[in-house]
Amino acid sequence: MTPAPAPAPDVVRSAYAQLVVTDLAKARWFWADMLGFHVQYEAPGIICLRGSDELTHHSVVLREGEAAALDHIAYRVRTPADLDRAERFFHRLDRPVRRVPRGEGTPGVGDAVRVVDPLGFPVEFFHDIDRAERLIQRYDLRRGAEVARLDHFNICTPDIPAAYAHYRSLGFGCSETIEGDEHELYAAWMYRKQTVHDVAFTGGAGPRLHHLGLATHESHHVLRCADLFGSLRKEHHIERGPGRHGVSNAFYLYLRDPDGHRVEIYTSDYYTGDPGHETYRWNVHDDRRRDFWGNAVIESWYREAAPVLDLDGEPQPVTDALLDESSVRVGADGLG
Ligand SMILES: O=C1C=CC(S(=O)(=O)O)=CC1(O)O
């Protein structure tokens, strides 16, 4: 008899991502100088970064290594007791689970639980993290895109319904979906904090990291970011946009860092915190779903994503997609 699922940990929000980059100096230029992250901590081979609004140690960690990859994504949980819940929850699913005491994991983070979730992603759950100086009104320190905070993870996975079911079992709400005529699920946006998403699923070979969503306060920060890359003859870092999303209604720009890690500069989505918040469902044939103005989605955005590591730092094998949205002939995408 299948044992009942253990109570889920109480996830507060998507909190940080640790990326492997092959040249820390080049990455520092992109993430700090161009995006405007503040360097909270740096030591040989590692940099911890945070946005202007963030009051904890970091939201992005760059670790130097041989090949670009996602080391892990991390969710903050509400209480220390939620670490035990996370450990039991994923043990019950017969998934790899590892306790990481403060000092043995990511700098600034307290005791943590790391797992490989049922989708194959390396995920950390933590409660304690060092506080950091309030920079919210230090306008004198803002630069580049002036990123304010990490907003979301977007992950590539071959089985969107399985991803949806897993995150529902963790208590995530669903703000928006992209569905076929028979309601087959192509993509979903899911949340714990009271905005459009903490995590979203893009159909494709996986487990792979599609992008990190970084929030700025205003659309002019998104535009300035694009202008800065253009001015410096670094326009090749711009992959998609600027534009207005259908899903989320956010104003966006997608960039690729020196290792190809994708980031989204993202602003002006909406509140989802009331009881019974209703999911908004887009049809996969609606040209406005991914760009509200009907602009095509560049093929690399559907095809390219970063590999992820297991708990021992080894790359995870990927499984091909079950559904391929880019093969759905949609006028705006125009992809065959
Ligand atoms: O954050 C996002 C919000 C919307 C979209 S989409 O391109 O509009 O589907 C993509 C995205 O997941 O990056």
Ligand SMILES: [Ca+2]
């Ligand atoms: Ca380009």
Ligand SMILES: [Fe+2]
């Ligand atoms: Fe996004």
